[in-house]
Amino acid sequence: MEKIDPWGVSQIKNYQAMREQFGIDQFNFNLEGNRFSERSLLVGHRDFQLIKRAMERKEKFYAMTGLMPSGEMHLGNKAVMEMMIYFQRKGAELHIAVADLESYVTRDVDLESAKNIAIENFLLNYIAMGLKPCNFYFQSESFRIQKFANVLSKEVNMSEMKAIYGFEDSKKMLEINSPLIQASDILSPQIYGEPAPTIVPVGADQDPHIRLTRDISKRFSSLRIQDSKGTRISIGGKADAELAFSAAEKIMKKHGLAQITKNSKYRTLESPGRPSDQDAFNLDLVREEREFNPLATVPPSSAILRLETGIKGGKMSKSVPDSTISLNETPQEAGKKIMKALTGGRESVEEQKKLGGNPYNCPVFELYMYHLSESAADLKKVENECLSGTRLCGGCKKEASELMGEMLTSLKEKRESSRHLVKEFMDFGSK
Ligand code: SF4
Structure with a gap:
C-alpha cells in the first residue's frame, strides 16, 4: 500500500500500485512538444481526456496550480510550472494561488514575508520560464476564495479529512481547513466564471487534493x-x-x-x-x-507528474535543502551539491566500464531527464553511454553541474530583466 502525504518527504515506490489503489488512470496521451509526456514522466491522470479534447477543439479550459511561499522555488516545483506554461500556450486560462495562509500556519511565515517570497522566488522564476500574465493571487487577500471554502466545508466532515490526509487531533484548524481552501482555488474559476474542464498538473504526492476536490464537486451537483x-x-x-x-x-x-x-x-x-x-x-x-444550480462544476482533471528524486535520495523537497537545488542558487552552490549526489554507478570504475551504470536508479540521470537534456537525442546519448559503461559518474556529474550552471545563470538573467512585468501580474489578479 502506498501512503501519499502531500506534506511529507517520502518517495512513491510503485506508481502502478498507486494507480490501482487510488483509481488513477495511466497517462497514455501524447502531448506534442511536452518533454514530460515525451519522457514518460507523466504517470497518471484523472479525466485528462477532457483537457485533450478542449485543446484540440480550442474550447475553453482552465489550468490551476498553487505555490507555498515558505522557501525558495526548487527544481521539484519547476516541472509543474512548465506544465502550466505548456497549457497556457495551448489556450488555457491560468489561475495561480499563493497559499500564504497555509505557509503562515504550517511554516510560521508571516503574510508580508510570504508575499515577498512568492514574488522574488516564484513569480519572477515563472516569468523567466515564459509565463504570461494570468490570475496570480494571494489566498489571504481573496475574500471570494475564503468564502467559497466555507461553502464547501458544509459537505466535508472530519472523518473524511482523517481518512484522506491522516490528520491527527493535534492538527490546527487552519491546517485542517487548508485542503478546503485549495478545493476552493481549484473550483473557483468555474464558480466565478463558466463551467469548463480544469487541469491541475500535480506531483503524485498531491493527488489527495484532487480526489477531495472531485468528490466535493460531485456532491454539489444536482x-x-x-x-x-x-x-x-x-x-x-x-x-x-x-x-x-x-x-x-x-x-x-x-x-x-x-x-x-x-x-x-x-x-x-x-x-x-x-x-x-x-x-x-x-x-x-x-x-x-448551471442554469439552476450556481454550484455545478466539472470535476477537475489532473495530469500527475512522477516525483523527482532529491539528489541525496527521497523526494526533492525544500525540507531537505542538501538534496534540493533552488532556482535562486548560484551555479557554484548547485554544482557542489551535484558533485555529492547519489548515483546509479558501480562500486569501482573498472566494474562500471565492464557492466555499465544504472541510470534508472540515479538522481543525476533524473536531472538530465527533467531539466538538462533539451532534446530526446541528448538524453538517449547519456542513457546509452551510462548503460554501456563509456560514461563514468564523475564526468557525468561534472557535465550535469555545468549544464545546471548554465540553466541557473540564464534564469537569473531573465529574472532580472523581467522584474518590470511583476506589476502586470498583480494588476491582472485584481481585475
Ligand atoms: S554515469 Fe551518470 S547517469 Fe550513469 S549512473 Fe553515473 S551519474 Fe548516473
Missing part, C-alpha cells in the same frame, strides 16, 4: 450520472425536481437518447441507450445544470 448499463441520472441535493428533470431530459434528447423513463419517487431519469460521446454529454449536463 444531476448525477449513476452506474448503469444504459444512462441513469439521479436528481440529487435540494434541486427543484421539475427544473432538474427538464434539464436532464433536454440533454438526453440532445444526445440522441430515446425511451426516457422518469421516476418521480426515486428522482431518476433512465434510458437504455448511451450517448455516443460520453464526455460531451457530461459537459453539456453540467452546463445545463
Whole structure:
C-alpha cells in the first residue's frame, strides 16, 4: 500500500500500485512538444481526456496550480510550472494561488514575508520560464476564495479529512481547513466564471487534493450520472425536481437518447441507450445544470507528474535543502551539491566500464531527464553511454553541474530583466 502525504518527504515506490489503489488512470496521451509526456514522466491522470479534447477543439479550459511561499522555488516545483506554461500556450486560462495562509500556519511565515517570497522566488522564476500574465493571487487577500471554502466545508466532515490526509487531533484548524481552501482555488474559476474542464498538473504526492476536490464537486451537483448499463441520472441535493428533470431530459434528447423513463419517487431519469460521446454529454449536463444550480462544476482533471528524486535520495523537497537545488542558487552552490549526489554507478570504475551504470536508479540521470537534456537525442546519448559503461559518474556529474550552471545563470538573467512585468501580474489578479 502506498501512503501519499502531500506534506511529507517520502518517495512513491510503485506508481502502478498507486494507480490501482487510488483509481488513477495511466497517462497514455501524447502531448506534442511536452518533454514530460515525451519522457514518460507523466504517470497518471484523472479525466485528462477532457483537457485533450478542449485543446484540440480550442474550447475553453482552465489550468490551476498553487505555490507555498515558505522557501525558495526548487527544481521539484519547476516541472509543474512548465506544465502550466505548456497549457497556457495551448489556450488555457491560468489561475495561480499563493497559499500564504497555509505557509503562515504550517511554516510560521508571516503574510508580508510570504508575499515577498512568492514574488522574488516564484513569480519572477515563472516569468523567466515564459509565463504570461494570468490570475496570480494571494489566498489571504481573496475574500471570494475564503468564502467559497466555507461553502464547501458544509459537505466535508472530519472523518473524511482523517481518512484522506491522516490528520491527527493535534492538527490546527487552519491546517485542517487548508485542503478546503485549495478545493476552493481549484473550483473557483468555474464558480466565478463558466463551467469548463480544469487541469491541475500535480506531483503524485498531491493527488489527495484532487480526489477531495472531485468528490466535493460531485456532491454539489444536482444531476448525477449513476452506474448503469444504459444512462441513469439521479436528481440529487435540494434541486427543484421539475427544473432538474427538464434539464436532464433536454440533454438526453440532445444526445440522441430515446425511451426516457422518469421516476418521480426515486428522482431518476433512465434510458437504455448511451450517448455516443460520453464526455460531451457530461459537459453539456453540467452546463445545463448551471442554469439552476450556481454550484455545478466539472470535476477537475489532473495530469500527475512522477516525483523527482532529491539528489541525496527521497523526494526533492525544500525540507531537505542538501538534496534540493533552488532556482535562486548560484551555479557554484548547485554544482557542489551535484558533485555529492547519489548515483546509479558501480562500486569501482573498472566494474562500471565492464557492466555499465544504472541510470534508472540515479538522481543525476533524473536531472538530465527533467531539466538538462533539451532534446530526446541528448538524453538517449547519456542513457546509452551510462548503460554501456563509456560514461563514468564523475564526468557525468561534472557535465550535469555545468549544464545546471548554465540553466541557473540564464534564469537569473531573465529574472532580472523581467522584474518590470511583476506589476502586470498583480494588476491582472485584481481585475
Ligand atoms: S554515469 Fe551518470 S547517469 Fe550513469 S549512473 Fe553515473 S551519474 Fe548516473
